[in-house]
Every structure is written in structure tokens, then in C-alpha cells.
Amino acid sequence: MKEINYLSASNTEDALSLLSGFGENAKIIAGGTDILVRLKDNVIKEDTLIDISGVRELKGIYEDKDIIHILPLTTHTDIIESPVICKHLPILRDAVKSIGSPQIRNRGTIGGNIANASPAGDSIPALYVLSAYVRVKSREKERMVSINEFYKGPGQTVLDSNEMIVDIVIPHMKEQEIGFFRKVGQRNAISIAIANVAVKLEVSGENRFSNASVAFGALAPTVLRAKLIENALLNEVCDSPEKLLYISKLSEREVSPITDIRGSASYRIEMSTNILYEGLLLMFLKGWKR
Amino acid sequence: MKEKTNYIGHKVNRLDAIEKVTGEIKYMSDLYFPDMLYGKILRSKYPHALIRRIETSKAKAVEGVHAVITWEDVPGFNGFGIATPDQPVLSKDHIRYIGEAVAAVAAKSEEIAEKACALIEVEYEELPIVDNPIDALKENAPKIHENGNLCLHTEIKRGNIEKGFQESALIVENTYYTGRQEHAFLETEGGVAHIDTDGTLVIQVGSQYPQRDQLQLARCLGINPQKIRVISYPVGGAFGGKDELTIQPILALLTLKTGKPVKMVLSREESIISYWKRHPFIMHYKTGIDKEGKIVAQEVKIYEDKGAYSSLGGPVLNLAVEHACGPYRVENVHIDGYAAFTNNGVCGAFRGFGVPQVTFAMETQMDIISEKLGIDPIRLRKINALQKGDTTPIGNKLTTSVGTLKVLESIEECNLWKRRNELSTQDPKKPWIKRGVGLALTYQGTGLGVGLPDYGGAKLELREDGGFTVKIGTVDYGQGILTAYAQIVAETMRCPIEKVKVTLGDTALTADCGPTSASRGVYTGGKASIIAAEEMIQLMKNVAAPLLQASADFIDYDNGFMFLKGEPLRKVSYKEIANKFIDDGKPLPETEGYFLMPIADIEIKNAFGLPHHIFAFSAHVAYVEVNTLTGETRVLQGAEAVDGGVVINKQGYEGQVEGGFVMGLGYALMEDVIIDRGQFKNVNFSTYIIPTVKDTPFHIESIPVINPEDTGPFKAKGIAETVMVATAPAITNAIYRATGTRLYRIPATPEYVYKRLKEVENEKAHKGH
């Protein structure tokens, strides 16, 4: 492990000015659950870490009318334990519950999961279908980026080296909206996704939807929205398991996975279909109710 | 009839529990010495290569570097290996696997040592790679060792195999594959070497047999073994992976070279790449059965992926050959086993020692037969069960306690098995979730087998406080022998267990008790302790006699006192007896107990170590749930009925059953070190997948089957291996019961299960047309 400078920020302004001072040479560390692994593997090119874990104003969940704000240092455990999230964003809760182990969820933050930009990051597909926005700030300016536009590739985001995430903004799920998150991994915990999927549907009538969002993870260089499937869910009457399977099979046209140590590309493609199908089928069997 | 005991057969808390959970215990990796250096090993870049040149001058010039060593610095024999010492301590010219040690550095800090390692220049010439045991044995295969790639060939023929197959009503023939399991002990190979004030070289590295380490080290270092002290306890897990030497010879060389204490603790990655794994097997099985379900013939061909060096690969093959037909009566057999060198890392000892591989194959065969003939799985096994007095498939007569029928009868009564039909259904709400209950049976030899020196030893000291210290060379690496030894001494000496201290694994202090392996720890150390204790009782009676004004023959003892038979109030405490020794100016007595392990009365020709004489038996049941959309398998519940003779510690027994079942679960469903063209692909716990608590069943029932073995300490045998061995086939048989899909390969990862589900579905669709 290489030697590295370590600086601790006491508030947002402090963090931002350190960031703009060091530029490309610095990296933010929040919970450290991704950074420390990479540090040990000697793949961190920056030589300074700016620790923001002590910045209290960047931690917490609050509601503003029907908008939920999750601040970036909110841990996965905080999210799982939040009644607001449980009530209004159950898809996110399920996604976050599948991350790592209690130890990892106690330390790992949502901001870190977003910024780390792993194609297999579990909160990300949920944030996609929930139409989340990420508020990004530098010392000079501030901007809102849709999560759909946040990623450029594996490990790559639109963040500039002097920017950091300061807020995650998500609208409440509506009453008639339902959904799920599902992942397949190599075991039941501490398991990186071989494939994952988040789905949100707005029920408009019998077996019909007025809105459909489907996002897959670990199946392409970034998390992706499955447009063909979304269109099919919007335009078809989803009144039988056969129909759901037919729609789910469209995933083969949406994903472009790789083969790695965790799973082959062909298995991943089949899983994209089957976990989507399994989730849709379960909702169908429940009468498309929450 | 049950004798009243104070400790044997009870639930006794581990004596080392508190120091372990509080972290107070100091493992060797925790030790620090003033002025200590750090060691680092440079390992080969290629899986198969010749070394053309090694240049160390740049590394030596780094400030803070105290020594850089290569093969030229090995003063003695540059090789180690328990069975055949063919593995170089530091490689001279021929590299045979990617983790092979080429050079080593001792420096002021780990970082400096690492930096210096990077500055050692090694010129290699790459050689073609041998990456599986079948190719390894082909005539034109690149030679890994001078004599070719055959490490060992063991063949056993009995009866008339052709006639047997002719008489069979059914022949089942399949090929099976097993994975390369990693021991995954918590503490990686680590420790410190230093030179004592009297010049003794002290090696403190957790291992399974200090006296053998001492001899192997003496040979490498070319020094008198008496000048080497090996302390091998405490050790943070071993499971067979610390039976062979690991870092010890290099640590010793660095210390001798620098004269300073040197410490080394391997990273998980280095540990996984460099040292032992469970041998992957490829096995062809052909089984012939008559109409009644009797096995009449069995042909087995085994290919063992030995990896680059011998270590214990030969004995592993032979144990596999011995157990290849399971605990069944088979008259006509042909077992043909090959251990072949490859460039796939190194494999060695691992809990079960060849038996988990063949048990997976054999018990899948039995499940297939049971279904094809419509005979209940337990009945089929009872029809064929080996019993006391029977001749085993390899030709020796079983004369010790045999529990085949007893474990089957016990498991038949367990809740999971009784309810197996109602449990083996699909989920009514999620019909793609399918559940099933499966069974498997196995047995496992206790001890090393014929032809190998196999003995137990223990020293017992009476302390001034009237308590006892028992000193045994085996180590407790989690299995609980420390507590078992204390129970055995307390029971025999009839004193409170709190009065017994246990010293383990130290060549300077403890008796040579052989290796802590082969399920032999309790048997050997326990029995030797009893012998030492009985002698101690006699010595103490002799001292008590004048104090009690009686002849030694009239003295009885209990609860820490010696007293007159029939007159318990005329007594002296053990402490008073100890003080009497001191008052008389005599040293406190230390007794020693030694014995030779009973062995079978015949030797199997051309099969070193075979047969074994004493066996433990176990029947395992697993209840699984398979998601047929993804291939994900959960083991919901498990049960094991285990005949280990008499149970010494109920708590230890349960711990072994639960731990063994979970290790077997990992072997069945997820564990496999993947090596591609000699390169390791999953070298830490991010990608080498072992079960987490969320993958373990919510209940594992442990059913002790008490089947006394007269030769054992308090009639015990050893259970530490058998408890994990039959779990994998119990799980894969349960997957079959749930889904109708046979698995011929472990680990049965979700991807493999899914692939097989689809293959079977396609076969069915094909037949339908």
C-alpha cells in the first residue's frame, strides 16, 4: 500500500476548497469501503485523500413536501432504518438492503455508492427508476444532474475533479406506483451482483401501466435503462405469465455484459430476463399491488 | 449400562474460549520482538519456466535491507515435502508453479522489504504449461519433473470385475469433477523466527506438527535438530493447510543470515497463491448392481490434479482409493488412481484427505441407483453396508467398531428424513422455487494407516498446587482438542478440570504425538494422556501411602484427594502430595505415556498407508431450496448422524458437526480456486466465495451415535473429517430431489445449476418430440 496524504474536512466549504486546491491529485473518502480496497490494490492514482466523513451537514434524510433528500454521507444502514424511505421509496430500501453485510452497510454511504460508479453498484438501478437527481457542487458552482446522465463508463462519472455530491433528490413514489429490486450473486450476503434489476410501474388499470421504468446493473459498462422493455410494459396488457416472460426476454436486446470471474456473459443475459420475469411475476400474482 | 463420568460426554465449555473471544490470546502473527526485521518472499512470475539468472545486487543496496537470499543461501538440502521432499525452499533453476519462492528479503520494514523484492532481477525462460491431470499423463506432455508427470499410480483389483458386470442388472456409469477448495483459515501463514540466548533457533509459526517441522527444517538448514525449537501453537485455523511446511524454512534462513528476529505474515492473496489446496479430482465411476440392489462390481478411475509438488498428494490419492467404494461391501473391484503433476499451484492435505472427492461421486452413484431400482436410499445403503467382520472393497477385514448401520438407523429417525416427502415440493406461491431432501453416507479412517509410524505421546506433570499440566505435541486449531485433553486428564486423575493445564505444540516442552491430522488428535493424545495419568496415579499413591499410613494398594482417589478405601475421611489432597515431593527434596513427578496406534493385520500391496484400521461413520441429510429461474440454491436445514465412538465433549461434537456441515456446504456450492493457464483468478475473499452466516442453514441437527471403540481413549474415535465429507453429495442429491437435475460437478454454483437445469429441460423437450 502506498503512502498517502490524509486531510480531514470539517464542513462542506472546507471540503470544496481543499478539492479545488488539490484538483486532480485529491480524492474524497467517505465511508472508505471502496477506497480502502482500491488503496490496498494500489490502483489509486491520487496522492491525497480528503476525508468528509466528519461533515455532519452532509448526513441525513429529510422530506420537503413530496421530495426526499438523502444527503451523501447517509449510510446504507441509515437508509434501511428510515421510516420515510420505507414508506415512500421501498425499491431503494430493498436495493440498499442487498449491499454487503451489516459492517459494510454501517460504513458505506449512498454518496460513495453513486460516485464509485461500479456497473454493479446496487443502489444505482433503484435510483434510475426512481428518477433521482444528484446535486453536485464545486467552490464555483452548483448543478443538478439526472442520475440517468451521471455515468460515462465503468468508474467514470460527469463529476469534475473539484466537484462533489452534496445531495440526492428523489420524488416520493406515488400511491399507484409499485416496484421491486432483485439481484443474483454468488451467495446470500457480501455478494457483488452478477446481474441486478430495479423496476417501477405506475398502475393505470387492469394489468396496464401508465409509466414503466426498468434499470439493469452489472449487464453493461454502466447501469442502463431498458427502453424496449419499458415500452412493452406500457403498451401491452400484462395479463399472463407468458406475456411477462415474453416481455422479459426483450432484455437480450438491451444488455451487453462481459464474462468475468463471477459469471459468464451468457448466464448474465439469461439472468437479466429471469430476474425481471421473477419480479414481474411476483407482482402479477399479488394483483399488481404493493 | 452407563458409567458415571464427571467430564467425558458432557457439555464442557472450551477452556480457550475467553482468551479467544477477548482477543487476549497471542497468535504467532501477533508477536513482536525488539529490533525485529520483516521478511518478504519474491515469487515466480510464471507458472512454468526456467530461471536463467538471478541478480540481487540492486535489492541488497537498498537502505534498510539486511539480507537478500536465494537458493545459494540454503545451507542444507534445498527441498521439503512430507512424503517426498521435492519442493525447493528457494528455486534454483526450474519453476513449476506461479507461487514458487525464488528469493527473499529481510528488511527494517515491510515496505522496504517489498521495494527490495521488486528490485531483484530474475531472467526466466517460459516453458509450456500443463494445466490438467489427464493431459499431464499424455506421452508428449511437457515434463514438470525429471521423471515425468506421474506422482503416483495406485491400482487395486479384487474379484472378477468382468463377471461382476455381466451379473449386474443395472450398470451406472458417470464422470465426476470436484473443485479446488481453499482452507480459508482466519490466520494466514505467519510468525516470527529468532535466535535464543543459548543459540537455539526458535521458529514460531502455527502448524500441525512441530516435531516434523523441526526435522524438515534441520534438513534444509543443515543443523542439528536439537538446535531448533518449533512452537506451533496457538494457530488460527489449519484444516490440513498447515500440515506441510509453509514459510518456516525461509523465515529460518533469514534469521540465521541476519542474526535478528524476522517476522512474516502473508497477505490473503499470497497465501492463496502460494500454498496448499484440496486436490481437484476427475473420476470415472462404473457401478454394477443386481436386481436386489447389491453392488456386484465397481470400476473407478481417478485423476488427481496434484499441482506442482508432491507434499501429501500420494497419500491423498491412496486414501481416496481406499474410500472410493464408500462403506459398502463390494466383491469385484478395480480402482485405478493417478496423481499427476500440473502447473496448477500446489495441493496438499485438507480435511477429508481425498475422501470428500470420491464420496461426492460414490454417493451420487448410490442416489442414481436408488432411483433407477426404486429402492429407498437408506434401504439401498443398508443392503450394502459394511459391518464388523466384513471385508472392505480393498480387501481388509473390519475388526474395530463399525457404525454403518447405526448411523443409517439414526438418520432415518431424524425429523428431516421422516418428513422428506412433504418437504420435497415446490413452493405453492412461487412454483419456480423447488425444495428437496437428500442423503449421503461416508466413513473416514482415524490415523495414518499401515506402514507409517503412527503413535501417541503425552507428558504429565504434577504441579506444586496439586494440579496437572499435560504436554502434547499436537495443536488445537479450532477443533477443540485442548479441552478434550483436559477432560480426559481430569476424568482419569479425578480432579476438577480447572486444575488441568494443557501445553501444546512445542518441541521443547511437549511429547511427540504425531501430526494433528487424520482425525487422530483426540485418539492419540487422549490415549497417551491416560497412560501417563495412570502412571502418575501410581507415583502419587506411593507418596500418599506413608502419609495415610497404609499400603498403596489400599488407596483410592477422587475429587483431588487420595484416601483410604472405604474411609474417605482419611485423606490427603493432591496438593499435599505435591508438597511432600518438595519437602522430601524430590522433583515434582512428570510421567510420560506413549503407545503405538493399532493397525490392520494386512498391508495392501502397492498402496502405501493402506488399509486403515479404525473408522468413523456418518450419514448426512440436507434440505435445499432451488430457484429454477436462477440456479441459486439455499440449504435450509441439515442433519448429521455421526459415529465417532464415545463422544468426549458434547459441545465440541456439535461444533464439529455444524462447522463440518458448513465447510461441506461451501465445497458443494461455491468454493473453487480457479486457475487458468497456471494463473490464479480468485485470490481473495472478494472472489473466492465461502459461505457467510446468511448462507448457512438455520438449523443443523447433530445426532451422536454412540458406538464404543474399545481401543480408544474412553472408547472414542475421531470425527473431525467425516463431519464435512458427506455434506456435498447430500446437498447435490437434495438438488436432484428438488429439480430432477443431476449434478456431476462441484461446486454447484448458481450458474452451473442453471446450466444443468436447462440441459435437462432440453433433453426432456427432445425426448418429447
Ligand SMILES: Cc1cc2nc3c(=O)[nH]c(=O)nc-3n(C[C@H](O)[C@H](O)[C@H](O)COP(=O)(O)OP(=O)(O)OC[C@H]3O[C@@H](n4cnc5c(N)ncnc54)[C@H](O)[C@@H]3O)c2cc1C
Ligand atoms: C466487503 C464489501 C462488500 C460490498 N458489497 C457491495 C454490494 O453488495 N453492493 C454494492 O453496491 N457495493 C458493495 N460494496 C462497495 C461499497 O461498500 C459501496 O459502494 C459503498 O456505498 C461505498 O461508500 P463509501 O462511503 O464507503 O465510499 P468510499 O470508499 O469512501 O468512496 C467511494 C468513491 O466515491 C467517492 N465519493 C464518496 N463520497 C463522495 C461524494 N460525496 N462526492 C463525490 N465523490 C464521493 C470517493 O472519492 C470514491 O471514489 C462492497 C464493499 C465491500 C468492501
